[in-house]
Amino acid sequence: MVRALRAHGLGIGTGxxxxxxxxxxxxxxxxxxxxREALAATLLHGAAQRRLFDHVFDLYFPAVEGRAEEDExxxxxxxxxxxxxxxxxxxxxxxxxxxxxxxxxxxxxALAAEAVGALGGYGTAPGSDGWSSYQTLSRLxxxxxxxxIRAMLASGEGGGSPGDVPEFADRLTDDEIRRRIEDFRxxxxxxARRRVALRQGRDRVARRAVAxxxxxxxxxxxxxxxxxxxxxTVRPLARKLATRLAARRRRAARGEIDLRRxxxxxxxxxxxxxxxxxxxxxxxxxxxxxxxxxxGSVAGFAHFTMLLVQALHxxxxxxxxxxxxNRVDEVTDLVARGRADPxxxxxxxxxxxxxxxxxxxSDYGTALxxxxxxxxxxxxxxxxxxxxxxxxxxxxxxNLAALKLVADRARRMYWLNxxxxxxxxxxxxxxxAYAELVEMRPCRNAGxxxxxxGRLLPV
Numbered sequence: 538m539v540r541a542l543r544a545h546g547l548g549i550g551t552g553x554x555x556x557x558x559x560x561x562x563x564x565x566x567x568x569x570x571x572x573r574e575a576l577a578a579t580l581l582h583g584a585a586q587r588r589l590f591d592h593v594f595d596l597y598f599p600a601v602e603g604r605a606e607e608d609e610x611x612x613x614x615x616x617x618x619x620x621x622x623x624x625x626x627x628x629x630x631x632x633x634x635x636x637x638x639x640x641x642x643x644x645x646x647a648l649a650a651e652a653v654g655a656l657g658g659y660g661t662a663p664g665s666d667g668w669s670s671y672q673t674l675s676r677l678x679x680x681x682x683x684x685x686i687r688a689m690l691a692s693g694e695g696g697g698s699p700g701d702v703p704e705f706a707d708r709l710t711d712d713e714i715r716r717r718i719e720d721f722r723x724x725x726x727x728x729a730r731r732r733v734a735l736r737q738g739r740d741r742v743a744r745r746a747v748a749x750x751x752x753x754x755x756x757x758x759x760x761x762x763x764x765x766x767x768x769x770t771v772r773p774l775a776r777k778l779a780t781r782l783a784a785r786r787r788r789a790a791r792g793e794i795d796l797r798r799x800x801x802x803x804x805x806x807x808x809x810x811x812x813x814x815x816x817x818x819x820x821x822x823x824x825x826x827x828x829x830x831x832x833g834s835v836a837g838f839a840h841f842t843m844l845l846v847q848a849l850h851x852x853x854x855x856x857x858x859x860x861x862x863n864r865v866d867e868v869t870d871l872v873a874r875g876r877a878d879p880x881x882x883x884x885x886x887x888x889x890x891x892x893x894x895x896x897x898x899s900d901y902g903t904a905l906x907x908x909x910x911x912x913x914x915x916x917x918x919x920x921x922x923x924x925x926x927x928x929x930x931x932x933x934x935x936n937l938a939a940l941k942l943v944a945d946r947a948r949r950m951y952w953l954n955x956x957x958x959x960x961x962x963x964x965x966x967x968x969x970a971y972a973e974l975v976e977m978r979p980c981r982n983a984g985x986x987x988x989x990x991g992r993l994l995p996v
Contacts, residue, residue, distance in 0.1 A: 538576075538593055538594065538596075538597040538598075538743075539554050539557070539580070540740070541593050541596075541597075541739075541740060541743035541744065542580065542589070542590065542593055544743075544744055545589055545593075545750060545753065546750060546984060547580075547581070547582075547586055547589070547590075547750075548582065549580050553579060553580055554580075556579040557575070557576050557579040557580050560575040560576065560578065560579045561575060561576070563575070569598060569600060572598060573591070573594055573598070576590075576594065577590055577594075583773075585750065585766075586750060588750075589750050592727070592730070593743050595727045595730070595731065596730060596731065596734050596739050596742060596743050597739055597743075599731045599734075600646060600727075625655075626655075626656065626676055626677060629648065629651065629652055629655065629656075629677060630677065630678075630679075630682065632644075632648060633645075633648050633652075633677070633679060633682065633721070634682045634685050634686055634689065635689070636648055637679075637682065637686050637714070637717045637718065637721065638686045638689040638690055640717065645720075645721050645724060646724060648721075649721065649724035649725045649727070649728045650728050652673050652677055652725060653668055653670070653673050653725060653728045653729050653732060656672065656673045656676040656677060657669050657670065657672050657673035657725075657729055657732075659672060667732075667733050667736065667737075668728075668729045668732040668733055669729060670722075670725050670726040670728075670729035670730075673725050673729065674722055674725055677725075679718050679721055679722060680718055682718065683711065683714050683715065683718070686714050686717075687707075687710060687711065687714060690710060690714075730742055753982050753983075753984055754982055754983075755955070755981045755982055756834075756835075756837050756838035756841070756955045756980075756981060756982060757834050757835070757837075757838070757955050757956065757981070759837055764837050764840075764841070765880065767841050767983055768841070768844060768879045768880060770983065771841070771844045771845055771848050771879070772848055774845060774848075774983065774987055775845060775848030775849050777987070778845075778852075778987055778990060778991050779849060779851070779852055781991045782849075782852050782991060782994065785991075786822075793815065793816050794813050794814070794815060794816075795814045795815060795816045798814040799812075799813045799814045802814055822852065822853055822854040823853055823854065823919055823920070823948070823994060824853060824854055824855045824856075824857075824917065824919050824920045824921070825846065825853045825855070825856045825857075825920070825921055825923070825994075826856075826857050826858075826859070826915050826916065826920055826921070826922045826923070826947070827842065827843060827846060827856075827857070827858045827859065827922075827923050827925065828859050828861070828865075828908060828922065828923070828924045828925065829842065829843060829858065829859065829860045829861070829925045829926070830860075830861060830862070830899055830901075830925060830926030830927070831860045831861065831883070831886060831887060831892055832862045832898070832899040833899070835899075835925070835926055835927050835955060836883055837883075838925060838955045838980075839860070839925045839926070840882060840883045841983065841986070842923075842925055842953075842986060843858055843868075843872050843875070843882065844872075844875065844879050845983075845986065845987075845990070846858070846872075846990075847872050847873065847875065849990075854919070856869070857869050857915050858872045859908060859912065859915075860886050860890055860892055861892055861899075861904035861907075861908075862892040862893045862897065862898075862899050862900075862904070863892075863893055863894050863896065863897075863898065863899060863900035863903050863904060864891055864892055864893060864894050864903070864904065864907060865892075865907045865908045865911070865912070866890040866891045866892055867890075867912070868890050871885055871886055871889060871890065898931045899926075899929065899930070899931060900930060900931065900933045901926065901928065901929075901930045901933075901935060901936070901967075901971075902930060902933050902934040902935050902936030902939070903933070903934075903936070905936050905939040905940050905943065906936050906939045908939070908943065909939040909942045909943055913942075913943075913946055916943065916947045917946070917947075917948075918948055919948055920946075920947045920948055921947065921949045921950070921951075921993075921994060922943065922944075922947045922949070922950040922951070923950075923951050923952075923953055924950070924951070924952045924953070924975070925953050925955075926952075926954070927954055927955060927956050927966065927968075928952070928954060928961070928966050928967055928968040928971050928977075929964070929966045929967075930965055930966075930967055931965050932965045935967045935970055935971065937970060937971070937974060940971060940974050940975065941974050944974055944975050949993070950975045950976070951975065951976050951977075951978060951989075951993055952971060952972070952975050952977040952978070953977075953978055953986070953989065954968060954977055954978070954979055954980065955979075955980055955981055956968075956979070956981075957979060958979050961977075978993075
């Protein structure tokens, strides 16, 4: 289990693993939830890691230890034990509504196992068959039970008495019902993963079927919920990056060895350089310029990077942010004001900045040309430029001359591309042409972005 958690990016050392073993020895193996809490307390470093931990824990310490032969699709129905199907979807929905209304965790666990066994099996060939939570939930449709459960609660069937739910509490009641339904959906997903793990091996399923933490989700694949979670990680990530940059700056301030002065001083010690002389560096902070593509799915990548850089603004002497689709506009002030509402920053930029001309498709060549024409004053000998985008020009002129002019005026210039390198220069991408002029790095998730910013920025 620890190896699986490490594969997902959790920093778990040998000492923490030993502590986890001692914790299990102390709490025993009789109470599964007590085991879960003991392992979480010893292995995790923050609440953001808990969701991933719970998924992996459920694979290695499943709630129901079924036999492989009972999990075969099409196995004959039995007496209802070990998750064997005993009824069709209509009867399952009736029992599910009653269990959700009562909030009966034991019954919900049993129904999740029964539903996957009855509705989630697919395929017949070895290696191609398995269990699908999506197929189970699409047939069972638990989200459509809200009105029935509300009526059961109002009539006292959920364990209360009629009239327990007053009219003014209807909205709170609906929210609680939705929470219970979503909790049941998660139980179904856990059960499907458990059954697949029995066939394919827990290590393989833990590596491939468990959702990654927010900082390891590809920017181009992240949904709205994952992007919201990423925005919540900006401040902690910025603090960690600021600490790393400050440490690098302190080390660099010591300077390099001045060989000539060191040899001269060594004459007093018989030619032995006992006390090296260092060239002291004058402290200084770089200027940062962001040039961000705000078109399509790349916008989420640019949006998160802008928020991260804004949180790190104290680490730079000056930060200027420019956005484009096929025209360039400076959005530094919009990003600075985005602290109050980070979720709406992208929409405000698209609404208030002039990023498009006569069409709405991205055009890197035109945008780079306009930047070189209007904003070269933003560049200087201390400026580091980051271009954020996938280098897909919609088959327009890439304008390599403008990119070279910008790169020549800046101290350093890097291109962060959210696509995997295998896709560079496929279709309308000119990534390799741009990569001949500036250093292009793949940057597919928040973890890679933080690493690149911390490593590439000069001190």
